[in-house]
Amino acid sequence: MVTLGVMVAISSVVYVLESLIPFPxxxxxxxxxxxxxxxxxxxxxxxxxxVLAISKSLLGSILSGxxxxxxxxxxxxxxxxxxxxxxxxxRFNIFGLAGISILGMLVNNIVQFLVGSFLIGSSAIYxxxxxxxxxxxxxxxxxxxxxxxxEKIFESMEER
Amino acid sequence: xxxxxxxxxxxxxxxxxxxFVPKFYEPSVSNNANTVVVxxxxxxxxxxxxxxxxxxxxxxxxxxxxxxYDGNKVWVTESNCPDKICEKIGKVGQGGSIICVPNxxxxxxxxxxxxxxxxxxxxxxx
Numbered sequence: 001m002v003t004l005g006v007m008v009a010i011s012s013v014v015y016v017l018e019s020l021i022p023f024p025x026x027x028x029x030x031x032x033x034x035x036x037x038x039x040x041x042x043x044x045x046x047x048x049x050x051v052l053a054i055s056k057s058l059l060g061s062i063l064s065g066x067x068x069x070x071x072x073x074x075x076x077x078x079x080x081x082x083x084x085x086x087x088x089x090x091r092f093n094i095f096g097l098a099g100i101s102i103l104g105m106l107v108n109n110i111v112q113f114l115v116g117s118f119l120i121g122s123s124a125i126y127x128x129x130x131x132x133x134x135x136x137x138x139x140x141x142x143x144x145x146x147x148x149x150x151e152k153i154f155e156s157m158e159e160r
Numbered sequence: 161x162x163x164x165x166x167x168x169x170x171x172x173x174x175x176x177x178x179x180f181v182p183k184f185y186e187p188s189v190s191n192n193a194n195t196v197v198v199x200x201x202x203x204x205x206x207x208x209x210x211x212x213x214x215x216x217x218x219x220x221x222x223x224x225x226x227x228x229y230d231g232n233k234v235w236v237t238e239s240n241c242p243d244k245i246c247e248k249i250g251k252v253g254q255g256g257s258i259i260c261v262p263n264x265x266x267x268x269x270x271x272x273x274x275x276x277x278x279x280x281x282x283x284x285x286x
Contacts, residue, residue: 027245027261070261071243099164102171120264121202124257130178137171 004048007036008055015060024135025128027071031105031136033060035143037083038101039150046087053083070119074112082108098144105140109133194254195270196234198227200263207270213237216265224263234258234267 015033023029033056041049057076061067082104089100109132116125198206200218208214211231216224225246226238233251236258246260246267257268 026248027243070264074261094163095167096161096164099161099167102164102167106171116261120259120261120266122199122259122266124266124268125259125261127257130175133171134175134179137168137175141168 004040004051007040007052008059011036011052011056012059012063015056016064019064025132028128028132028135029075030139031108032139032143032146034079034082034104034108035146036150037079038086038097038104038143039147041083041086041104042090042097042100042147043151046084046090049083049087050080053079070116073119074115077115078108078112081111096144097147098141101140101144101147102137105136105143106133109136194232196227196229197268197270199266199268200224202264205265218263218265224265225260227267234269236267 011033014035018030018032021030034053037049037053037056040052054076057072057079058067061069061072061075066072085107086100086104089095089103095103109129113125113129113132117123195207195209197204198214198216200216205218206214206216208229211229214227214229216227218224223240225236225240228235228237233253235251236246236249239246239260241260241262243262246258246265249258252258252267254269257266259266
């Protein structure tokens with residue numbers, strides 16, 4: 001429970017700070033705050049991943065003042081859907097961290113664009129989807145690396 | 161992990177195809193008779209082809225943005241939304257669009273209804 005609390009804090013801060021990193025698609029984010037959701041989905045279980053996805057989106061958007069805006073609903077539902085999918089796929093021994101991270105990124109972006117196109121009542125938004133997925137693949141790999149490093153930290157803590 | 165690598169290659173290559181293939185089919189940019197369409201919540205709110213500044217208000221008559229159209233490209237010069245994403249998109253021409261999620265607004269060029277009549281090519285072969 002304490003660990004989960006720390007993870008919520010870290011993810012929320014990353015969620016706010018990463019909006020300062022330039023992203024080629026206007027309004028887009030790299031999505032590095034998802035690395036702990038990936039970590040929990042993979043190493044801990046689907047429930048912890050979902051709890052973190054919900055709480056970091058809520059806390060992060062309260063901190064950045066974007067809560068209940070259309071952008072918040074896109075991010076919130078995307079993050080939630082990706083936590084569920086990552087948690088389910090992690091139960092099968094098909095993909096490693098990197099593969100699950102990429103699949104999570106795909107689900108996250110597709111859900112965000114579905115919500116976005118529903119909100120603005122147009123499909124014009126989909127023009128950006130391929131570019132966002134292309135860039136997201138690299139941040140998905142970075143997230144897989146970060147999740148792996150997180151596991152190493154926990155392992156070394158248990159050895160002590 | 162072999163599956164991870166296959167997935168990575170599949171996702172990257174399909175994203176690249178989806179980015180670059182549509183570029184071959186984009187209509188050539190012409191400098192005349194372009195109509196800018198502003199749609200709010202899926203409904204056409206404004207349509208104009210005259211260059212100038214355009215003040216956009218939503219269905220509740222609340223100010224949304226100010227557009228500038230120079231006859232060739234259109235861009236947002238001022239917006240009420242805190243994100244300013246529409247302003248950052250910059251100038252867009254035929255085939256481009258400015259999307260503002262907070263105001264549920266899309267600014268784009270009207271697609272030409274009859275491509276054949278504006279097409280000066282006699283025969284196209286592949």
